[in-house]
Amino acid sequence: MILNNLLRESYHIDLMKLNFTAMLFNTKGIDSLIKLLDDPDPSIYKQIKAELISKGLGIIPYLESHQLLPQSSGTFNIRVEKLIDELRFGSIYDALQEWSVSEDKNLLSAFVILSRIQYPEDNETFLLDEINRIKQKIWLELNPRMTSFEQIKVFNRVFFEIMGFKHCEENYGKMNSIYLRDILESRTGTSLGLSILYSTIAQFLHIPVYCLLLPNLTILAYLDNLNLPFRRFIKNKYGVLFYFNPVKEGSFHDHKAIEDFLQKTETAFDRSFFEPCSNTKIVQSLIDEIILNTTNIQKIKLLRLLKESLNQSSNNSIANR
Secondary structure, rough: HHHHHHHHHHHHHHHHHHHHHHHHHHHHHHHHHHHHOOOOOOHHHHHHHHHHHHHHHHHHHEEEEEEEOOOOHHHHHHHHHHHHHHHHHHHHHHHHHHHEEEEEEEOHHHEEEEHHOOOOOHHHHHHHHHHHHHHHOOOOHHOOOHHHHHHHHHHHHHHHHHHEEEOOOOOOOHHHOOOOOHHHHHHOOHHHHHHHHHHHHHHHOOOEEEEEEEEEEEEEEEEOOOOOOHHHHEEEEEEOEEEEEEHHHOOHHHHHHHHHEEEEHHOOOOHHHOOOOOOOHHHHHHHHHHHOOOHHHHHHHHHHHHHHHHHOOOOOOOOOO
16 A cells, blocks of 8 residues: 555656646747747748747737847837737637627627727626626616606616716727726716616616617617507607617607707718617627727727628617627
């Protein structure tokens, strides 16, 4: 028995040595590959890049550590930065592809995925916990006897007045008002970002609120899902009880206000401007907003690929997510 124990301990020690040696070899191999990134031969660079990309996100810490070396050339650092972007966007691309074929195409999930563009190491638990905290505050103020208007008035009071959410100033800090983390921390967002957050929380509370895209503006629509008799006299032909605007702290509007807006912006009338749109289209609009506020050409190219990867819905109905 003693001999067997000694043999097991010896085997365990040898296995640890083998694993350490393999890890050391892999690390040295990775370092050697990274150092070849500034090779002037395009074909060699292409092969090295493909090999590094095949190793996935785990290679990023190694790449970042090499950027800090004083002997790194300008070409090397540019290529490393591009490679890191491609690896991160590759992960986001894969996640969005999974989202696009999911059954419900949950809008919050896509919002969290796109936040990784700006915050690749983001803690998703923090984001979801903060949203749950907001949801809980609103839920405590609601009761089942409220009408749809009363529900939204209460929601608006908690969301805009108590929690302090507001629309960002035009062209002022807009880039810091697009991503979910920024909106939750600064309580400031674009009309699109605020609408996504508002509708997501509302749907968690079983309130049928959805996003509606207008030219350079996103508003919210309360759907007549229940079609209760007392609501029928205000139901419009688009299946919407009323519209409200997050830019103006949830002020209520009817379809005539949308018509006036379209006339003012010289936009041709289309049914799609009066009905909530698909979650796919909302995500594509969010990517467009990120592109408009990005100056890095490499990232713009990758963002366009992200957008193109999402199949455009065949129509503008929320039924087709």
